[in-house]
Amino acid sequence: MKRALIALFSLVTAMTGAAIVEKPVxxxxxxxxxxxxxxxxxxxxxxxPSVLIVHQWTGVSDNEKMRAKMLAELGYNVFVVDVYGKGIRPKPPESAKEAGKYKADRPLLRDRVNAGxxxxxxDPRTDTSKVACIGYCFGGLAAIELGRSGAPIKGIISFxxxxDxxxxxxGKKIKAKVLVLHGADDPFVTAENMAAFQKEMKDHGVDYKLVEYPGAVHAFTQVAAGNDNSKGAAYNEAADKASWEEMKTFFGRIFAE
Incomplete structure (x- = not known):
C-alpha cells in the first residue's frame, strides 16, 4: 500500500509539474x-506560513539549503538570509573572524537579518502574519538578535x-515565542551565558522553552562536524532528529494561533 501511494504521488507530481523550487536570490x-x-x-x-533561516559561521552553505528544502517539503515558504554578503563564504579559521564582526556589532547583525x-x-507566497526565524550556531544567535530588534515575527528557534x-x-523587544534547542554538553555556551539568557527571558516575560539534549555538544545538527565530542562540536543523530521534531511541533503551535 505504501509503495502504491508513493507511486501515485510521483505520478501526480509528474502530471502537474509540481516540484520544490530552489533558487538563489x-x-x-x-x-x-x-x-x-x-x-x-x-x-x-x-x-x-514562512520561515527565515540564518546560516552558520561559514555563510550560506549546502546545509542551510538542505534545511530550506526540507521545510519547503513541509509546505513552508523559505528564505535563507545572507548575513555576510554575496561571495563571502569563509572557511575556518577565517569564518570565526567574519562571524566575530557581527557578534561584536549587534546592530549590524540585526540590520542584515532584518534585510533578509x-x-x-x-514574497507573494508569504503570509506575513505567520513568519518564524530559525538559525544554526552563529545563526541561532542571529535569530535571537532578530527578536531583540523587535521584529514582528511569531517564532524564533536557535539550534x-x-x-549571550x-x-x-x-529582551523586552522580543515579540515572538522562543525555542532554544541546545546540546547539554556544549562547551561553547557557559553556565553563566545560559543563566543570563534565561534571566533575560524571564525578566521580560518572553514565552520561551529550552530543550537540552544529553550527550550532544555544539553543532549537533551538522553532519560535517564529525562524531568526536572531545572537539566540542560534533554531529549527534538522535539530537538532530529530536530537535527537528521539536521544531515541527513548535511551528504547529505558533502558526495555529
Whole structure:
C-alpha cells in the first residue's frame, strides 16, 4: 500500500509539474549585495506560513539549503538570509573572524537579518502574519538578535546557537515565542551565558522553552562536524532528529494561533 501511494504521488507530481523550487536570490542590505536562497513548493497556491533561516559561521552553505528544502517539503515558504554578503563564504579559521564582526556589532547583525526578513515578507507566497526565524550556531544567535530588534515575527528557534547578549534589556523587544534547542554538553555556551539568557527571558516575560539534549555538544545538527565530542562540536543523530521534531511541533503551535 505504501509503495502504491508513493507511486501515485510521483505520478501526480509528474502530471502537474509540481516540484520544490530552489533558487538563489540577490538583494541589497543597505549598500551591500547579498545572495540568499529560496525554497518553496510550487504545487501549493496562495500565501503560507514562512520561515527565515540564518546560516552558520561559514555563510550560506549546502546545509542551510538542505534545511530550506526540507521545510519547503513541509509546505513552508523559505528564505535563507545572507548575513555576510554575496561571495563571502569563509572557511575556518577565517569564518570565526567574519562571524566575530557581527557578534561584536549587534546592530549590524540585526540590520542584515532584518534585510533578509524584508525579502521574505515581500514574497507573494508569504503570509506575513505567520513568519518564524530559525538559525544554526552563529545563526541561532542571529535569530535571537532578530527578536531583540523587535521584529514582528511569531517564532524564533536557535539550534545550538550562542545565547549571550551585550544588552539584556533588549529582551523586552522580543515579540515572538522562543525555542532554544541546545546540546547539554556544549562547551561553547557557559553556565553563566545560559543563566543570563534565561534571566533575560524571564525578566521580560518572553514565552520561551529550552530543550537540552544529553550527550550532544555544539553543532549537533551538522553532519560535517564529525562524531568526536572531545572537539566540542560534533554531529549527534538522535539530537538532530529530536530537535527537528521539536521544531515541527513548535511551528504547529505558533502558526495555529
Amino acid at each position: 540577490e538583494y541589497k542590505a543597505g549598500d551591500v549585495l547579498c545572495e540568499g536562497w529560496q525554497a518553496y513548493d510550487d504545487a501549493l497556491e496562495g500565501k503560507r 526578513l524584508k525579502v521574505l515578507n515581500k 545550538h546557537g550562542s545565547l 547578549s551585550p544588552n539584556p534589556e533588549d
